[in-house]
Amino acid sequence: MVSEGLRNMKTVKFYVLPGVASVTFSFYIIQYIVTIINCLMICIPLIFSPLCIASDLHESEQIMNNEKFKSDAVQPVSNESELIEIAERKSRHLLSIMDSMNDLVFVLDENLTYTEFYQPSNSEQMYWPPDQLVGHKVNDIISEPLLSRILKAFDEVRSGSSESFIDYSMELKGELRYFEARITRLRSRFDNLHETECSEAEFDVIVNHGFICVARDITDRKLAEAELRLSRANLAALIDNTEAFILFSDENAMPVVYNKAYSDAIQEIFGVEMHQGFQAHTMLETLEGRQWWENCHKRVLSGEKFTTRFSYNHHGRNLHFEVAFNPVIRDGRIFGFSQFATDITEKLEAEKERVRLTERLVAAERMEALGRLAGGVAHDLNNVLCGIVGYPDLMMKRVNLSDEVLVRQLNAMKLSGQKASRIVDDLLSLTRRNTRSKDMLPTDLFSLFREFLASPEFLNIRKSHKNISISINAPETVPLITGQRGQLEKVIMNLINNSIEAMIDGGELRIDFSVIELQDETEIFIGDYLAEPLVPGNYLMIRIQDSGKGFEPTEALRIFEPFYTGKTQGRSGTGLGLAVVWGVIEDHDARISVETEPGKGSAFTLFFRLQNEDITSGISEDIRKPRDYPDGHGRRILVVDDEEDQRELMSEILGDSGFSVLKAASGQECIDIYNEFAPELVIMDMILGNGMDGHETLARIKALDSNVKALVVSGYTNIRNVQMVQELGFVHFLAKPYTPKLLLNAVHNIFEEEDS
Numbered sequence: 001m002v003s004e005g006l007r008n009m010k011t012v013k014f015y016v017l018p019g020v021a022s023v024t025f026s027f028y029i030i031q032y033i034v035t036i037i038n039c040l041m042i043c044i045p046l047i048f049s050p051l052c053i054a055s056d057l058h059e060s061e062q063i064m065n066n067e068k069f070k071s072d073a074v075q076p077v078s079n080e081s082e083l084i085e086i087a088e089r090k091s092r093h094l095l096s097i098m099d100s101m102n103d104l105v106f107v108l109d110e111n112l113t114y115t116e117f118y119q120p121s122n123s124e125q126m127y128w129p130p131d132q133l134v135g136h137k138v139n140d141i142i143s144e145p146l147l148s149r150i151l152k153a154f155d156e157v158r159s160g161s162s163e164s165f166i167d168y169s170m171e172l173k174g175e176l177r178y179f180e181a182r183i184t185r186l187r188s189r190f191d192n193l194h195e196t197e198c199s200e201a202e203f204d205v206i207v208n209h210g211f212i213c214v215a216r217d218i219t220d221r222k223l224a225e226a227e228l229r230l231s232r233a234n235l236a237a238l239i240d241n242t243e244a245f246i247l248f249s250d251e252n253a254m255p256v257v258y259n260k261a262y263s264d265a266i267q268e269i270f271g272v273e274m275h276q277g278f279q280a281h282t283m284l285e286t287l288e289g290r291q292w293w294e295n296c297h298k299r300v301l302s303g304e305k306f307t308t309r310f311s312y313n314h315h316g317r318n319l320h321f322e323v324a325f326n327p328v329i330r331d332g333r334i335f336g337f338s339q340f341a342t343d344i345t346e347k348l349e350a351e352k353e354r355v356r357l358t359e360r361l362v363a364a365e366r367m368e369a370l371g372r373l374a375g376g377v378a379h380d381l382n383n384v385l386c387g388i389v390g391y392p393d394l395m396m397k398r399v400n401l402s403d404e405v406l407v408r409q410l411n412a413m414k415l416s417g418q419k420a421s422r423i424v425d426d427l428l429s430l431t432r433r434n435t436r437s438k439d440m441l442p443t444d445l446f447s448l449f450r451e452f453l454a455s456p457e458f459l460n461i462r463k464s465h466k467n468i469s470i471s472i473n474a475p476e477t478v479p480l481i482t483g484q485r486g487q488l489e490k491v492i493m494n495l496i497n498n499s500i501e502a503m504i505d506g507g508e509l510r511i512d513f514s515v516i517e518l519q520d521e522t523e524i525f526i527g528d529y530l531a532e533p534l535v536p537g538n539y540l541m542i543r544i545q546d547s548g549k550g551f552e553p554t555e556a557l558r559i560f561e562p563f564y565t566g567k568t569q570g571r572s573g574t575g576l577g578l579a580v581v582w583g584v585i586e587d588h589d590a591r592i593s594v595e596t597e598p599g600k601g602s603a604f605t606l607f608f609r610l611q612n613e614d615i616t617s618g619i620s621e622d623i624r625k626p627r628d629y630p631d632g633h634g635r636r637i638l639v640v641d642d643e644e645d646q647r648e649l650m651s652e653i654l655g656d657s658g659f660s661v662l663k664a665a666s667g668q669e670c671i672d673i674y675n676e677f678a679p680e681l682v683i684m685d686m687i688l689g690n691g692m693d694g695h696e697t698l699a700r701i702k703a704l705d706s707n708v709k710a711l712v713v714s715g716y717t718n719i720r721n722v723q724m725v726q727e728l729g730f731v732h733f734l735a736k737p738y739t740p741k742l743l744l745n746a747v748h749n750i751f752e753e754e755d756s
Contacts, residue, residue: 104179104217107186109210112138112154127172127217146170154211157183167218178222181215245321245341251334253279253297265343269314284312300325300337309344320345356530359557366562381424382715383643385737388417390649393740397656414739421737424715426490426576440588443485445492445542445608446478446513452492461497467506474513481540481608487584494577495544495604502548502602512543515610524593524607527556534591538610545603556594632659635751638679639663640670640697641713642689646736650683653740654747667692667700674701674708681750686714686725695724702728709754711746713738 104127107116114133132141138154139147146168153164164183169176186209239246245262249255255278263274270283281293292310299306307324324340392414399406449472452458462468499509515538522534551559558564560582585592589609596602637659639650644665651661662679664670667688674682682701686694694712701708712725715736725733734746 102216104215106133106213106215107210108138108154108213112151112211114138114141115210142170153181153183157185157211176219177217178219179215180218181213183211183213186210186212243342245339245343247339247341248328248336249339250336251301253281255279256336262341269312269319296323296325300327301334303327303329303334318345319343320348352530380715382421382736383646385417385421385424386646386649386715389414389421389737389739390653390743392417394652394656417737418739423576425735426580440482440484442480443483443488444478444480445483445488445540446474448485448489448492449496449511449542452489452496457493458496461500465500465503465506468500468503468509469507470509470511472511472513475515478513479515479540479610481588482611483588483608484584487587491581491584491606494581498577499544499546499548499602499604502546502550504549507547507601509547510543510545512545514541514543515539516541524591524605526560526592526594527553527596529557531593532591534607540608540610542606542608543603544605545601547601550596550598550601552598553596556596559594632657634658634660635681636660636662636677636679637681637683637747638670638673638677639683640665640667640688640694641685642666642687643685646685650743653743657744659747666690667694667697670697671700671704675704678705680709681747682708682710683747684710684712686712695728698725698728698730709750711750 102120105116105118106114109115114136117128117130117133119127138150142150149166149168153166156164162184165180166183167178167180169178171177240260242259243261244259245265246259247255247262248257255274258274266272266274266278266280270280272278272283281290281297284290284293289310289312292308296306296308305324305326307322310321310323312319312321320343321341322344326338326340327334328336328338392410396407396410399410401407453470453472496509496511503509517538518534518536520536524531524534560578562576562579564579582592585606591607593605593607594602595605632654637654639647639654639661640663641647641650642665647663647665651663654661662673662677664673668691670682670684673679682698684694684698688694688697692700694714698708698710698712701710710730711732711734712730713734713736732746732750734743
């Protein structure tokens with residue numbers, strides 16, 4: 001076909017325009033050859049189209065720079081066979097170029113009818129068979145709403161625009177495909193020829209043949225972009241929803257990207273709305289904080305990856321953060337760095353709380369072990385001490401009181417026994433825990449303090465500690481608290497004695513009462529140790545402050561450990577006093593704080609939670625003064641104890657006071673004697689030998705005689721055992737060791753209640 005067309009053409013010279021890969025032919029060449037030229041013209045927009053990939057441009061350039069192609073283009077030809085050969089060679093080059101570009105080429109006339117259609121032969125996707133397009137108009141192939149957009153693009157080019165771009169999608173073979181297209185004019189240029197034998201009438205400056213549309217299938221790219229956008233959205237959502245604070249900065253520490261958690265933290269901590277120019281490190285006020293940042297910035301810009309911790313005081317609360325720094329490196333150069341920070345404040349506080357609870361658990365286990373030891377020996381030890389404490393008073397009734405040496409020795413024996421008794425009692429106090437509500441009565445702490453300060457025991461302590469002034473200050477009315485009088489007396493005695501003995505060279509002791517109301521949870525400290533906080537509510541606060549030697553705050557918690565003592569060797573103190581204080585305070589659900597400084601003294605503050613209901617005074621236990629006891633007038637008393645020396649000691653004391661004493665060594669013997677002699681009072685030891693214990697024995701007697709009266713005596717009594725006896729109706733209790741006066745006082749109180 002090409003050969004036949006060329007044979008019929010008029011003789012003409014063939015040129016390639018300089019600098020452009022375009023071929024000029026005679027206007028009168030047959031339409032078939034014009035079609036080939038049109039195809040050659042297509043390569044101009046394809047070569048220079050921005051849609052062509054880099055490999056397309058590279059291959060096109062190689063073809064255009066081919067020496068054979070240049071030599072053929074610049075040599076004038078007149079031989080018909082040469083012209084045919086050149087045209088066929090150019091056609092092959094053109095096909096090679098178009099096959100390498102994977103683009104679709106549509107040629108349309110002025111009426112937007114498809115005249116040519118080309119799709120690469122190596123394409124895996126067959127878009128349209130050529131016969132479905134060629135000869136058809138655009139509106140026959142494309143429907144609305146896409147048709148309006150395409151027609152508008154053609155109108156722009158027809159109106160003079162050099163080119164028009166359009167992105168569109170359409171369904172082909174049941175699949176949605178995406179395209180981008182470039183529309184230009186199809187033009188043959190005949191100006192600027194170096195040589196021509198044609199007349200001007202045979203050539204127009206510009207001849208418009210229609211339009212060329214070069215389209216590229218971008219479906220894979222669109223899908224990849226959609227997947228990338230989804231991936232980025234998921235990543236952004238993941239980053240924004242994490243609790244960690246994430247920030248990417250350039251090398252000058254200017255923020256580039258940050259997540260919501262970071263901006264919220266900046267707003268909360270610094271009160272500043274986060275923006276691109278905000279640099280958080282400029283808000284650090286302390287020298288330590290600025291130095292921390294400068295060091296981190298220097299390290300990360302050197303290429304180091306590291307994790308560090310940072311603390312910031314925010315409205316009085318220390319916030320703690322763990323920050324991971326990572327440099328952002330591209331092509332060996334650091335362009336910036338990332339910061340990945342987590343708030344570890346609660347973690348550290350929880351760890352501190354865990355340590356605190358562990359310490360409390362260890363202390364509780366230590367006291368429990370001590371309690372088991374004390375409970376194991378207390379009963380037997382107190383039985384022994386009963387003789388040491390009780391017999392000196394009996395002996396003084398039988399000796400010549402004018403023998404001062406003997407009287408002094410007997411008094412020394414009695415005092416030593418009483419001191420040993422107090423030590424055992426302190427040991428037992430550590431084990432008398434879990435106080436029940438029945439043991440708790442409204443108690444006037446202010447009166448207890450005043451009574452102790454006026455007691456003979458305290459006055460004896462004052463004699464050995466000169467130059468100490470004592471003041472007690474309280475509001476007009478001091479509310480009562482619910483507590484155990486005996487245990488609270490130990491707290492008062494131990495705290496005051498501890499303060500007095502800390503002032504070796506004299507000083508001042510202040511005791512201040514006040515009522516406080518707490519709206520929020522309040523922290524309290526024992527030296528440097530954070531104790532359990534005070535919950536909101538009303539409290540009776542008692543502050544006991546001395547001007548003594550004080551001690552290190554780090555040692556504050558240890559002073560409540562059993563057997564820990566900082567007192568001067570040779571002075572009083574077993575190291576159990578403050579341990580007892582701690583236990584009693586815990587049992588009363590109260591709190592204690594300690595402030596101390598070496599050389600400046602110490603202050604112990606007690607916090608007792610006040611109940612909502614009003615508590616009136618006058619219900620607290622009665623304190624009876626020592627008195628002379630009347631003769632027993634032969635009243636029968638049954639003494640029950642498995643230890644013979646205890647039965648004998650009690651019998652002597654009661655017998656000397658005019659009582660008729662019966663003795664039993666076991667529970668069964670007690671029941672037999674009670675049935676036979678019907679005593680008016682039973683003095684029962686709680687822990688008996690084999691057989692029934694004191695509780696079971698009393699229960700059986702109660703079943704025989706509901707009006708039976710009893711005084712319970714024991715060297716060691718578990719709180720639960722005391723409650724069980726009290727539930728039977730026996731409320732009178734006497735602890736071993738006891739003096740004759742204490743025993744007689746308890747006995748006469750019982751009989752006086754009966755008589756009244």
